[in-house]
Structures are given as C-alpha cells and as structure tokens.
Amino acid sequence: MTSNTTMDDLTGLHTRGILEELDSQFSAVAAVNIWSLMVIDIDHFKLVNDVFGHLQGDRVIQRVATILARNCRGADTLLRYGGDEFVIVMPFTEQLKAVNQAERILQGMEREIFSEGMEVGLSIGVAESKLTDTRLAQVFERADKALYEAKKGGRGRVSFYENVKTDSADNEISFEHFVGREQELSTVRGILNEAMVGKGQFVLISGEPGIGKSRLTQELEHFSTFKDCLFLKTRCDEPGAGRPYEQLTDPIARQLLALSGDDLKDLTHTLSEILPQTAELFPGLDMKLSRAPSLDEEGVVRFRIYAEIFSILKWITTRQSVVFMVDNLQWISANDFDLMAYLARASTDLPVLFLAAARAPLDDYPGIHKKIRILSNLVHFTSINLEKLDDEYTRHMIMFALRDPKIPREVLQILVKQSSGNPMYLR
16 A cells, blocks of 8 residues: 555554545445454563563564564555554455454464564454444444453454443353355345436345345345335235235335325325225325226226335335335235235336345245246346355354354364254354
8 A cells, every 4th residue: 555654663564644544445435345453462562571671572573563464465454553552454354354364363473483482472353344434443443342352351362343242141142243144245235226226126035044034134224224225124924814915015004104294195196096905005094095996807906006006115215215125935925926026027217126035945935936937037136045154154153153263173063063054053
C-alpha cells in the first residue's frame, strides 16, 4: 500500500498513522463488505526487557514483525501500533478466515527459536466488521476486547470477539455463529442488490434438514433491514391445513394492517375495487367490492384474485423494495404455489426478491419439484443447494460454539465424524 504516513524505524512497518487512510477506505465499502482486524500483543514483554535487556527486546520486536509479515496476504496491512503491540487490517475478510490466519501466526511463533532460551508468545484478538459499522475504530475496539480475553484466558492464544453475555449464559454453547456459508450469503446479497433496482428475482435455497437454510436466510434478513427492504416471511405447514392463498397473503395482510390512514386511502384509491374473495384475504382492508363472477367463471375468479393481490404487492413496492421469504416450500399448497408463481412472473420489473427454502432432495416432493422446474424457466431464477460443512468448517463451528480455538484434536475428530458436517447433528 502506498502511503505518506510515517514508517516505524525499528521494524520498517507502518505506524498507527496509516489507520486514518484505512478508515477512509473502510468507510467507502463498509455497507457491503466485511473486514476483519487483529490486535496482537507480545506476552510478558516487560519481562523480556527486564531479564534480557532492551536491546534484546528490540530484536524480539523485529523478529515478531518478520513472522507477522510472513503470514500476511498482499491485501493486508500490518502496522506497529506502539510498543509491543501490532495490528493487521484485513479487507474483504470474514472473522473465520482471520482466525485461521491468526492460528498460522501462532504456529509460526512456535517454530521460531529465540536466542538465550527466550520463550516468546503472542496473544491475538480478532473481530470482524458489522453492517452498522461506519468507522474502522469500531472493529478495532472489538478486537481489542478479544485481545483482553485472550490474555485473561492464559495468553499464547487467539480470541475472537463475542457479544458480551450475562453471567448466567457464560457456559452456554451456541451454534448461532455464521460459519461456512459466506459465499452463498455473498451471492444472495448480490441478487438482492440487483432486485432492488427493479429486476425481480427468485432464489431457491435447498438442503437437508439442519444444514443451515434458516441461518442463511436470517443473515439475509439482517442485510435486508440494513438496506431498508421490507422482509415478508411465511412458513408452510405440512399439507392439508389452511385456507387457499393464506400462506402467501397473511404476511401481506399483516403489513397492510400497519399502514397509516393516508397510506390506506392511497391504496384503496389505487385499487378502486376488489372481488369479495380477495377482500376475505385482507380483512383489515376496507374496499369497495366488485361483482363476483358466476361459478362457471371459476378460472376468471382465480386470475382476478391473483391480479388484485399483485396490485397490492406492486403498490407496496412503490414505498419499499420487498423480500418475500417462503420457508418449507416443499409443503406449500398447490393454490399458494400457483399464486407465488404468478406474482414472481409478474414482478420481473419490480424491486422484489422471492426467497424460498426447501428440503432436499426435492425429488421427494415430485409435484412441487415439477412446478419449480417450470418456474425456473419463466423468471430470473437462482438455485443454491447447501452441502454439508467440510471438516475444516465443522471444526470452526465447534471452536466458535465453545468460544475456544484450542480444543483437543481428538475431541474435534470425534465431533466432526459423528456430525458428518451437519450443524443440527453437531448441535
């Protein structure tokens, strides 16, 4: 990185002045990209100076700087923050990858032989950026807290930032960390960004039970909130219950009930009148009713209902982009799937993302599978199938769940084997 900031005389690294430049770069991309940051401290460095002298202390700092530089990537920025403390800033890097890098640094330290029998260790705190972060200093603060935890936990170790927990939750094991699905999340975020400019999309996320479909969609919901998108959710129960269309219309109806009086007036003016059958689906909507067609016009009634529901959805998109999430798609009723397919086809020029999660293999649900194949040829369609976590990511999930990167290898091997890479089985 080219910079006019001062370089450290002892190590040749950047000084903390480079953080101002990095902060500007971070602020420019913080809304859509994850950065990670390490704060690294030499353990018991005062003892090194006291026992071996300041000249040897300077040599230790230089050797540590060399080891850190050896384990940095081209995009990383390594700096001497001051005294025996270093910082590595890692653009476009999730915390998980940063922890891996930190572990490699510790392994490099273990292989290094220092003179006069010195044993030199490092403590490392790691944190990643959040969607709400606007300054790199916010990430630094969390990494610094993680460094404190590493020192408190025995030094010579890596600690990653966790939200502060109450005492009663100190020993809880949590599998809520987002591990191993970063690429899929990045893909869906990109699709949502594309949908928001008026190019309606349909994304199907499939996988066996417990594989992480809900966790992935939860992360997208957070991103949608950040992007000021309306996130409508519905969950399909096993077939046989409920009125036609209610699985799709209930989340829309709840949104309409929250409208102000002026917005309701605008919507009723836009729609003019609706069929009694449509009005039944939106009980809080006081609309003028049109004449119900006769029974022999059943097909006409169905498509009138579809069109009127689409008009409501279209009106909502004039206020906000919409993500319409359908969970357990394999159990959706035929009526609701046909309505969803109609809405998806009609929304190709609207800021709408239809997001569906379904159990795999879809061959087990032949009726829905056939309908999905047909729909995939009619809309902007993306299919994402979640595979089991590989051994590395399974070990990482265990590490995050136990909040300890130094779990015995034998324990990891047993848990990886027994869970077969499925987070639910691991839990």
